[in-house]
Amino acid sequence: IVQGCAGMRIYPPLYLQKLRKLCDEYGVLLIADEIATGFGRTGKMFACNHAGITPDIMTISKALTGGYLPMAIVCTTDKIYDAFYDDYNKGKQFMHSHTYAGNPIGCATALAVLKIMKEEKILEHAAEKATYFHNALMDTFGAHKNIGEIRHIGLINAMELVTDKDKKVGFDGNLRIGYEIYKKALTHGLLLRPLGNVIYFNPPLNIENKDLDKAIALAKQSMDEVLK
Known part of the structure; x- marks a missing residue:
């Protein structure tokens, strides 16, 4: 899957x-x-x-x-x-x-x-958080010029970094854009996982919505600082 x-x-x-x-x-x-x-x-x-x-x-x-x-x-x-x-x-x-x-x-x-x-019905609560999290990510990054798509299943969300949103052209691998965003996010207290031109979230199933919001905001800040 x-x-x-x-x-x-x-x-x-x-x-x-x-x-x-x-x-x-x-x-x-x-x-x-x-x-x-x-x-x-x-x-x-x-x-x-x-x-x-x-x-x-x-x-x-x-x-x-x-x-x-x-x-x-x-x-x-x-x-x-x-x-x-x-x-x-x-x-x-x-x-x-x-x-x-x-x-x-x-x-x-x-x-x-x-x-x-x-x-504690973790799976049931996680399903609600998954919907909340993906919608929040779409609100923040859905129209971002450097996000080709946001793939998701459950609480897993993967954002594809691109130079051309319409043609889905990725960044030159030598630039290591995902890794640069990861390093910038660390300075803001956020741990992201870069996989080439993909940044993905895989938070704990019992994470609070306020923490999801904070993670999204810090990810947006870090991405904008690197891609400015």
Whole structure:
């Protein structure tokens, strides 16, 4: 659903549905990387929920512990799990582990995060903030001469920096405009993420509207100072 650091491009759920169908047809395992998109980042618990499909393997991390502790999980279907499960002397097992596997503090943190998400209805509130945030970004940057488009899903919003709004011509990569805006924003107390000619926002799901407004204002100030 979200391409990630290769440009923050967003594609329709139908793509995943067709991909799931092709994988089933040819016996190919479908792996969903939900490291960055899981736990409400895209407006649903997992990005693949938008397409209503289930992958064969799913990787999850980051928001699993709210970013406080490093922890990751690989989930598989029963079919894949059973392929490696047997008596030890059969030699079928997948002998892989690492020192901190099943770290009790990490697991306790993950459980606490999941409990908070459920009890405080984080996803429901985040959906309201997502609408508010995108509308506010459009009001501020929608007509900006150096913003080609604002792609969004959930609270994720990516702004494409261009020299020509109509032709969507990007800045010369050697200028590193996104990085310059990032550096300027730091001086104003705002941390942005530049990816070439793309500046994107991926705020916490429980962020307050006033903080979203402040982030937008500082981003606008920083951008205008660099592009003046």
